[in-house]
Amino acid sequence: MSGGQYDDRGNKDATITNPTGRGELGAHPGTGHAMDTASAFLIGDSMTGGYGKGPDILHDCTIAVNPGEIAVIVGPNGAGKSTAMKAVFGMLDLRQGSVRLDGEDITDLSPQDRVVKGMGFVPQTSNIFTSMTVEENLEMGAFIRHDDFRDTMAQVYDLFPILKEKRRQPAGELSGGQRQQVAVGRALMTQPKVLMLDEPTAGVSPIVMDELFDRIIEVSRTGIPILMVEQNARQALAIADRGYVLVQGANAYTGTGKQLLADPEVRKSFLGG
Amino acid sequence: MDFLNAIVALSNFVLIPAIAYGSQLALGALGVTLIYGILRFSNFAHGDTMAFGTMATILVTWLFQSMGISFGPLPTALLALPFGILGCMALVLITDRAVYRFYRQQKAKPVILVIVSMGVMFILNGIVRFIIGPDEQRFADGERFIISARTFKEMTGLREGLAIKASQGLTVIVAVIAVVLLFWFLNRTRTGKSMRAYSDNEDLALLSGINPERVVIYTWLIVAALATIAGTLYGLDKSFKPFVYFQLLLPIFAAAIVGGLGSPVGAIAGGFVIAFSEVTITYAWKKVLGYLMPESLEPSGLVQLLSTDYKFAVSFVILLIVLLFRPTGLFRGKSV
Amino acid sequence: MIVVEDVHKHFGGFHAVDGASLEITEGSITGLIGPNGAGKTTLFNVIAGVLPPTSGRVTMAGEDITGLPPHELFHKGLLRTFQIAHEFSSMSCRENLMMVPGAQSGEALWNTWFGRKRIADEERALRAKADEVLEFLTIEHLADHKAGQVSGGQKKLLELGRTMMVDARIVFLDEVGAGVNRTLLNTIGDAIIRLNKERGYTFVVIEHDMDFIDRLCDPVICMAEGKVLAEGTLAEIKANEHVIEAYLGTGLKNKDKIDA
Amino acid sequence: MSVMVKNSVLFGLVGGLIVITGFMQSWNTALLILNMGLISAIMAIGVNLQWGFAGLFNVGVMGFVALGGLAVVLISVDPVGEAWAAGGTRVLLGLLLGAATVVAAALVNTRMPAGRARTLALLVILVGGFFFYRAVFDPGVDAVESVNPAGTGFLGGLGLPVLLAWPAGGLLAAGAAWLIGKTALGLRSDYLAIATLGIAEIIIAVMKNEDWLARGVKNVVGLPRPVPYEIDLQNDPGFVETAAGLGIDPVTASTLYVKLGYSVLFLLVLLVILWMAQMALKSPWGRMMRAIRDNEVAAEAMGKDVTRRHLQVFVLGSAVCGIAGAMMTTLDGQLTPGTYQPLRFTFLIWVMVIVGGSGNNLGAVLGGFLIWLLWVQVEPIGLFLMQVITSGLAEDSALRAHLIESAAHMRLFTMGIVLLLVLRFSPKGLIPER
Amino acid sequence: ASHGKEVKIGIILGFTGPLESITPDMAAGAELAMTEVNDAGTLLDGMMVTPVRADSTCIDAAAASAAAERLVTSDGVKGIMGADCSGVTGAILSNVAVPNGVVMISPSATSPALSHQNNEDNGLFFRTAPSDARQGVVMTEILMEEGVKDVAVSYVNNDYGKGLADSFQAAFEAAGGTVTISAAHEDQKADYSAEVGALASAGGERLVVAGYVDGGGSGIVRAALDTGAFDTFHFVDGMVSDTLTAKFKGEIDGSMGQVPGTDSPGASNFEKMAGDAFNPTGPFAKESYDAAALIMLAMQAAGSTDPQVYKDKVMDVANAPGERIFPGELAKAIEILAGGGDIDYVGATAVELIGPGESAGNYRQITYKDGEEVTVKYR
Numbered sequence A: 001m002s003g004g005q006y007d008d009r010g011n012k013d014a015t016i017t018n019p020t021g022r023g024e025l026g027a028h029p030g031t032g033h034a035m036d037t038a039s040a041f042l043i044g045d046s047m048t049g050g051y052g053k054g055p056d057i058l059h060d061c062t063i064a065v066n067p068g069e070i071a072v073i074v075g076p077n078g079a080g081k082s083t084a085m086k087a088v089f090g091m092l093d094l095r096q097g098s099v100r101l102d103g104e105d106i107t108d109l110s111p112q113d114r115v116v117k118g119m120g121f122v123p124q125t126s127n128i129f130t131s132m133t134v135e136e137n138l139e140m141g142a143f144i145r146h147d148d149f150r151d152t153m154a155q156v157y158d159l160f161p162i163l164k165e166k167r168r169q170p171a172g173e174l175s176g177g178q179r180q181q182v183a184v185g186r187a188l189m190t191q192p193k194v195l196m197l198d199e200p201t202a203g204v205s206p207i208v209m210d211e212l213f214d215r216i217i218e219v220s221r222t223g224i225p226i227l228m229v230e231q232n233a234r235q236a237l238a239i240a241d242r243g244y245v246l247v248q249g250a251n252a253y254t255g256t257g258k259q260l261l262a263d264p265e266v267r268k269s270f271l272g273g
Numbered sequence B: 001m002d003f004l005n006a007i008v009a010l011s012n013f014v015l016i017p018a019i020a021y022g023s024q025l026a027l028g029a030l031g032v033t034l035i036y037g038i039l040r041f042s043n044f045a046h047g048d049t050m051a052f053g054t055m056a057t058i059l060v061t062w063l064f065q066s067m068g069i070s071f072g073p074l075p076t077a078l079l080a081l082p083f084g085i086l087g088c089m090a091l092v093l094i095t096d097r098a099v100y101r102f103y104r105q106q107k108a109k110p111v112i113l114v115i116v117s118m119g120v121m122f123i124l125n126g127i128v129r130f131i132i133g134p135d136e137q138r139f140a141d142g143e144r145f146i147i148s149a150r151t152f153k154e155m156t157g158l159r160e161g162l163a164i165k166a167s168q169g170l171t172v173i174v175a176v177i178a179v180v181l182l183f184w185f186l187n188r189t190r191t192g193k194s195m196r197a198y199s200d201n202e203d204l205a206l207l208s209g210i211n212p213e214r215v216v217i218y219t220w221l222i223v224a225a226l227a228t229i230a231g232t233l234y235g236l237d238k239s240f241k242p243f244v245y246f247q248l249l250l251p252i253f254a255a256a257i258v259g260g261l262g263s264p265v266g267a268i269a270g271g272f273v274i275a276f277s278e279v280t281i282t283y284a285w286k287k288v289l290g291y292l293m294p295e296s297l298e299p300s301g302l303v304q305l306l307s308t309d310y311k312f313a314v315s316f317v318i319l320l321i322v323l324l325f326r327p328t329g330l331f332r333g334k335s336v
Numbered sequence C: 001m002i003v004v005e006d007v008h009k010h011f012g013g014f015h016a017v018d019g020a021s022l023e024i025t026e027g028s029i030t031g032l033i034g035p036n037g038a039g040k041t042t043l044f045n046v047i048a049g050v051l052p053p054t055s056g057r058v059t060m061a062g063e064d065i066t067g068l069p070p071h072e073l074f075h076k077g078l079l080r081t082f083q084i085a086h087e088f089s090s091m092s093c094r095e096n097l098m099m100v101p102g103a104q105s106g107e108a109l110w111n112t113w114f115g116r117k118r119i120a121d122e123e124r125a126l127r128a129k130a131d132e133v134l135e136f137l138t139i140e141h142l143a144d145h146k147a148g149q150v151s152g153g154q155k156k157l158l159e160l161g162r163t164m165m166v167d168a169r170i171v172f173l174d175e176v177g178a179g180v181n182r183t184l185l186n187t188i189g190d191a192i193i194r195l196n197k198e199r200g201y202t203f204v205v206i207e208h209d210m211d212f213i214d215r216l217c218d219p220v221i222c223m224a225e226g227k228v229l230a231e232g233t234l235a236e237i238k239a240n241e242h243v244i245e246a247y248l249g250t251g252l253k254n255k256d257k258i259d260a
Numbered sequence D: 001m002s003v004m005v006k007n008s009v010l011f012g013l014v015g016g017l018i019v020i021t022g023f024m025q026s027w028n029t030a031l032l033i034l035n036m037g038l039i040s041a042i043m044a045i046g047v048n049l050q051w052g053f054a055g056l057f058n059v060g061v062m063g064f065v066a067l068g069g070l071a072v073v074l075i076s077v078d079p080v081g082e083a084w085a086a087g088g089t090r091v092l093l094g095l096l097l098g099a100a101t102v103v104a105a106a107l108v109n110t111r112m113p114a115g116r117a118r119t120l121a122l123l124v125i126l127v128g129g130f131f132f133y134r135a136v137f138d139p140g141v142d143a144v145e146s147v148n149p150a151g152t153g154f155l156g157g158l159g160l161p162v163l164l165a166w167p168a169g170g171l172l173a174a175g176a177a178w179l180i181g182k183t184a185l186g187l188r189s190d191y192l193a194i195a196t197l198g199i200a201e202i203i204i205a206v207m208k209n210e211d212w213l214a215r216g217v218k219n220v221v222g223l224p225r226p227v228p229y230e231i232d233l234q235n236d237p238g239f240v241e242t243a244a245g246l247g248i249d250p251v252t253a254s255t256l257y258v259k260l261g262y263s264v265l266f267l268l269v270l271l272v273i274l275w276m277a278q279m280a281l282k283s284p285w286g287r288m289m290r291a292i293r294d295n296e297v298a299a300e301a302m303g304k305d306v307t308r309r310h311l312q313v314f315v316l317g318s319a320v321c322g323i324a325g326a327m328m329t330t331l332d333g334q335l336t337p338g339t340y341q342p343l344r345f346t347f348l349i350w351v352m353v354i355v356g357g358s359g360n361n362l363g364a365v366l367g368g369f370l371i372w373l374l375w376v377q378v379e380p381i382g383l384f385l386m387q388v389i390t391s392g393l394a395e396d397s398a399l400r401a402h403l404i405e406s407a408a409h410m411r412l413f414t415m416g417i418v419l420l421l422v423l424r425f426s427p428k429g430l431i432p433e434r
Numbered sequence E: 001a002s003h004g005k006e007v008k009i010g011i012i013l014g015f016t017g018p019l020e021s022i023t024p025d026m027a028a029g030a031e032l033a034m035t036e037v038n039d040a041g042t043l044l045d046g047m048m049v050t051p052v053r054a055d056s057t058c059i060d061a062a063a064a065s066a067a068a069e070r071l072v073t074s075d076g077v078k079g080i081m082g083a084d085c086s087g088v089t090g091a092i093l094s095n096v097a098v099p100n101g102v103v104m105i106s107p108s109a110t111s112p113a114l115s116h117q118n119n120e121d122n123g124l125f126f127r128t129a130p131s132d133a134r135q136g137v138v139m140t141e142i143l144m145e146e147g148v149k150d151v152a153v154s155y156v157n158n159d160y161g162k163g164l165a166d167s168f169q170a171a172f173e174a175a176g177g178t179v180t181i182s183a184a185h186e187d188q189k190a191d192y193s194a195e196v197g198a199l200a201s202a203g204g205e206r207l208v209v210a211g212y213v214d215g216g217g218s219g220i221v222r223a224a225l226d227t228g229a230f231d232t233f234h235f236v237d238g239m240v241s242d243t244l245t246a247k248f249k250g251e252i253d254g255s256m257g258q259v260p261g262t263d264s265p266g267a268s269n270f271e272k273m274a275g276d277a278f279n280p281t282g283p284f285a286k287e288s289y290d291a292a293a294l295i296m297l298a299m300q301a302a303g304s305t306d307p308q309v310y311k312d313k314v315m316d317v318a319n320a321p322g323e324r325i326f327p328g329e330l331a332k333a334i335e336i337l338a339g340g341g342d343i344d345y346v347g348a349t350a351v352e353l354i355g356p357g358e359s360a361g362n363y364r365q366i367t368y369k370d371g372e373e374v375t376v377k378y379r
């Protein structure tokens, strides 16, 4: 018996519950893009798809991240960045294209199975358990682990000291930036093989943003590839090994972070001059 | 002496019945609250689920009785209870499969699920009557009283009697055990925590690797167990009749909400608040006061705040007052 | 224009706003910065009437507005946007804007039955205005989309768009920039400046993007732990040791990664 | 356009079902279903106003329907002079005293500064007022109720034409809704639901137990009608002649005539209410309500007085339910408080709204007709099903006897199945919101 | 005298709802009478009677009216045996039976409000159960004879319970007794602790229980016994049945009660006829048999199945003069009537219709001994 604002626990888009994550096409037609994706650890290859029965949002879009690297997706609002992330994570029907993790085709796996395979994901919105304490949020992050995860938790607390302070407080009572830290911490708890972040620094103060980027770099140094969407594009591209600019669901520019930062066209249209 | 008489009369007519009734309501409200907290809808079929579980228990009890199996001074129904619970679990899992799962996948609005649960309620209603009929069924055996009013009077020489029924004692004990187990499960075990996580944010639970369908199944299993226990205890204490179980739905909901929907502690507190308010506000204090007051001041009227006609209204007025001054219920209803 | 005097807001034992006092001058674009959890949003909520303060007073142009409900403040010209977008999800983007102006004659039930002509005229004007705003925000193509189904950033634009539908006196913007593309953010910045110059809106802007603050705001107020930590021009704030320690930081430690 | 076609087909279907009932069973049954369907549709519009437009989860429909029914007694029954003489003024005085107490308490509560003095004053007023009220009221009630308890024992009504009771029912329900809304509308949806559920039960409890008002559970029967009595028609030679001219026997003709009379009246009311609801929905008012439903916080920040609007729509929706309730009691010809059951008067209405399509007035109307039709027809359908199922069994088999015996319980069962099927294949209702 | 002619009679009872457990026996009782007539095959020269059941729900006036409307207008029944509860009976009567001119004989609706002194029912309504006004008087007599002067009353909160409690209280107080408390209980509720608490506090030598044995009435008795609040009771017709003794056995020894009934041999005849097919001692099963029998005999007497015609014959066949008819003798009765004779239908419950067509009210006074129901005498 609830309505309106009270039933909001996560985004209400039906495709997210797609139990199998099955695409419609069995074949995975390559598109022959001149991109170095051969050695990619995680790749969403020539993805086309949209929400429910709606129109295509992604048009033959390819996103990949190599082992130990950081890949950053930038682009205007509504370009389909979040959609691309969801597609890679199996929360969306792909009408065409495939997703491969470490050489294995995972197009047909459900999101949970992808978590088990070692993918970690922090969504853009509603990314924490608001009614659970901070600590329980982190425990939930480690849900699929059956070993002792106290070390990992200690690491997360080292990274975000404020969380240790508030660990007994329901996460829903934290400020916007604090929540973001919980969300990233939760994802790290899985000890993922690859980490996907949708705008992790939105609404985070400069000092925390720097810390987050620092930590992201450190995580990537441990060999975990990172795929993230960022609007703080200049900073993000600065630390990125590879950058993608998406426009209207398609790859517009691709290159190393530096190349993109140097490209005047990209700067003007997407990085705010 | 008179003071003792007053205490005994009060316990006999107010405290003991209210505690037993409160425990039964609390167990029922726990089921409602769990479904609300985790599956996010108010389950109107809960009363009939209780009826179904109890019916299963009764059928097994009869079987045992006919085979001559008994449980000494305790009711045979306790032996049959595990089987009843299994039967009820099977039922709820089947309904979930056949009915609720579809709406979950559609991300239907909670009110749709409420209406769907009404559909299930209608159907269960039919099934229960179909199998065991609409009549009252008796299945209690074993000792009836821990202490009966007559024995008590003889023992103590007091004018007032005090009766404690075996079913009342049993109700309280079983309720306490069930509640302790439930809380341990929810707060200490991995599965319990994953249930709370799911109740909070389905999509994120998914991203954490929690299998939503498993959470749902566990929830239903627990709810089936609670419903069967509550129903059987109630049936032992009063009697079993399908229509009465449907009627139980309203006080159960009132209890769950007074406590704060979604909060298990609240459900228990709510059960007792409703039970006690129903009994005390409409209680005629004439007898008790008669013992306590000096002869000259003895009340001539009934000294009743409200006539029992409004008993039902009383529990709802309590509900309203709680809601107005503590809008989320006594224990701010958060999802489990 | 707005004076906040010693406002406290406690959640249980926690002091989210703990004796904040500040003044916002008419016609300014005031920046409000501070670490996460400093109490900025909470202070906004107190001023905007969403939360009652535990103690303290808020006045607007000399009039005590403490504890007035949001809808009354709206009619006094005080508008706000939300840090987490609050769109009307089942309505189209255009309707999201058209619903804003107050005193629409069509909002009185009587008129929906007996004043249909007047309503039609008003609606036409409203629609034109809404389309104008949508175009300004570069989302005119979304006019008929349900607001619940546009992207995160587009929702934020819609939030801003709503404040442009009426003549406001003071607008509180809670992190309009978070999640908005930088190029577009520049456009928004321009809009804010224009509204400020041309229509005389006063703005209070919470933002973590220092470039954005830099472009727009003077003065800047920095909050920390529920109190005002520092006040002044951006240059002053940036040089303030406490602010650097609590908020700005000293940049990436892993600089080598960028340099490599 | 295709929506138009689909809707017409749906309405055509329901109309067809009613017509089929007319041919297969009888036109009287068909008209009876039509009449209750019209009333149900109005109730569904009322609930849809509250839920579909504004997201208010009102599960107290039964209470407002019952108040509408009460209005019929209060307006149309002749006053009982003897009872008035015995204690009428006393009862009224008692009621005024009760109201005065509450008002005084409310005034003190708002005017006096918080503190011990206020608490004390409140206590004195409430407790003193309560006893004073009981002292005046109770003897009056006793006097009224002891006037010929088997026949009257109540104050009676105003003796006005029964049609006046319909708007009066709306007003009575609106008044109650206003009081309830003032106190309970701040609650979040689930709690509002149970609060309204409880208040509805309280309303029924009062109607059941306050015999001086409308005889309580002893019921008021033989309420006046806005249409002629069948017997009078049958005794009217002109009518009999016309009937004969049409080739219908006078008894059937008279029952049909009366029912048709009701149909016309009900249809008029439905059309007016539907038109008003549609106009409101399609206007800026409707847009504002949808905004409030979507996001109260944001609507409030955009200058909409959410509390006031909620109250407004709550009162309106309840008034519509009250009108329907008065119409229903008029049709029944009696007020029987014991028959008000949440299952029938609250949940069934909700089923109508949800199956029809919440947020859509046409959907609500369709749902009203369809669900009522099913509610009535499911009983024979259940029996029929059982007979079909058991037709293979031996005439004297115990199972067969048991199954046929259970047929009556199949009503709820079949209803459940139908409901689940509709919800399964059209979860947003048959005519979804836009 | 052609074969294959058929007349339908409606049986409208609450097959679902708060009386759902006694209505099957009632329906079976009525159908027994019809089978008996059909077996004889002589009614109106070979007319076959077909029963048509419908659900009155006992509580939902609208649904009951709809069901009755269907019986009359679509199934074309020529008479209605029913309804059971007073509330729905009133609704069906004014909404369906009177407008369509169909005879209705209720076996169990006992509310005094259904006595139509001014022919509001067009002479269409009869009942084989007495009005509760009479029961109140009978109860008072019994209690007074027992020397009981103080009683508490618990009644089911509907027109039946309330009406009965009212008429009893008036009669009892007029006879010099005291009612310490007269409190309602809702039927079919979960818990009666509060009610019993109040009753116990008020006190009294006996607790008068005016409710339904399948509903709250038993709940009240159970709670009163368990808490030791009362140990003797006085039961009204809604309570007296086998279910009561099965439930409480020796616990209610010393209690008393009354039900409509006579010492006429009809009752035992009826019980023999019923055999094991259903429970013939169930409440109102006998009245149901009689109600159905009266409809058919009146048809025979009038020589017509048209209710407008045979309605005037109901009183004639029910009352003297004429040959007394008991259950199992319907064939004989039809024969007499066909031959132009006169009968006095006694039936299973010693039917005697008075005033506006309701049972005069013969009651069987009972008491409970060693867990058994014992008939004391008839009044």
Ligand SMILES: Nc1ncnc2c1ncn2[C@@H]1O[C@H](COP(=O)(O)OP(=O)(O)OP(=O)(O)O)[C@@H](O)[C@H]1O
Residues within 6 Å of the ligand: A013, A051, A054, A057, A075, A076, A077, A078, A079, A080, A081, A082, A083, A084, A124, C145, C148, C149, C150, C151, C152, C153, C154, C179, C181
């Ligand atoms: N749940 C949904 N259902 C239907 N369409 C959607 C849904 N969510 C997003 N869209 C549409 O998909 C397009 C891409 O949205 P997406 O969220 O991927 O953008 P984005 O690139 O992440 O933008 P931003 O930077 O603003 O977050 C948008 O035009 C939006 O209208």
Ligand SMILES: Nc1ncnc2c1ncn2[C@@H]1O[C@H](COP(=O)(O)OP(=O)(O)OP(=O)(O)O)[C@@H](O)[C@H]1O
Residues within 6 Å of the ligand: A173, A174, A175, A176, A177, A178, A203, C011, C014, C015, C016, C034, C035, C036, C037, C038, C039, C040, C041, C042, C043, C083
């Ligand atoms: N409803 C609440 N209950 C308890 N604590 C709360 C509540 N709302 C906010 N807080 C606490 O108050 C503090 C201030 O929160 P606020 O949202 O005002 O921060 P902020 O300055 O806006 O931060 P950010 O920049 O991250 O949005 C935080 O520590 C938060 O945990």
Ligand SMILES: CC(C)C[C@H](N)C(=O)O
Residues within 6 Å of the ligand: E019, E084, E085, E086, E087, E108, E109, E110, E111, E160, E212, E237, E238, E284
């Ligand atoms: C079946 C009976 C107990 C019905 C009751 N006599 C009444 O009039 O409602």
Ligand SMILES: [Mg+2]
Residues within 6 Å of the ligand: A081, A082, A083, A124, C151, C152, C153
């Ligand atoms: Mg995005």
Ligand SMILES: [Mg+2]
Residues within 6 Å of the ligand: A175, A176, C040, C041, C042, C083
């Ligand atoms: Mg904030």
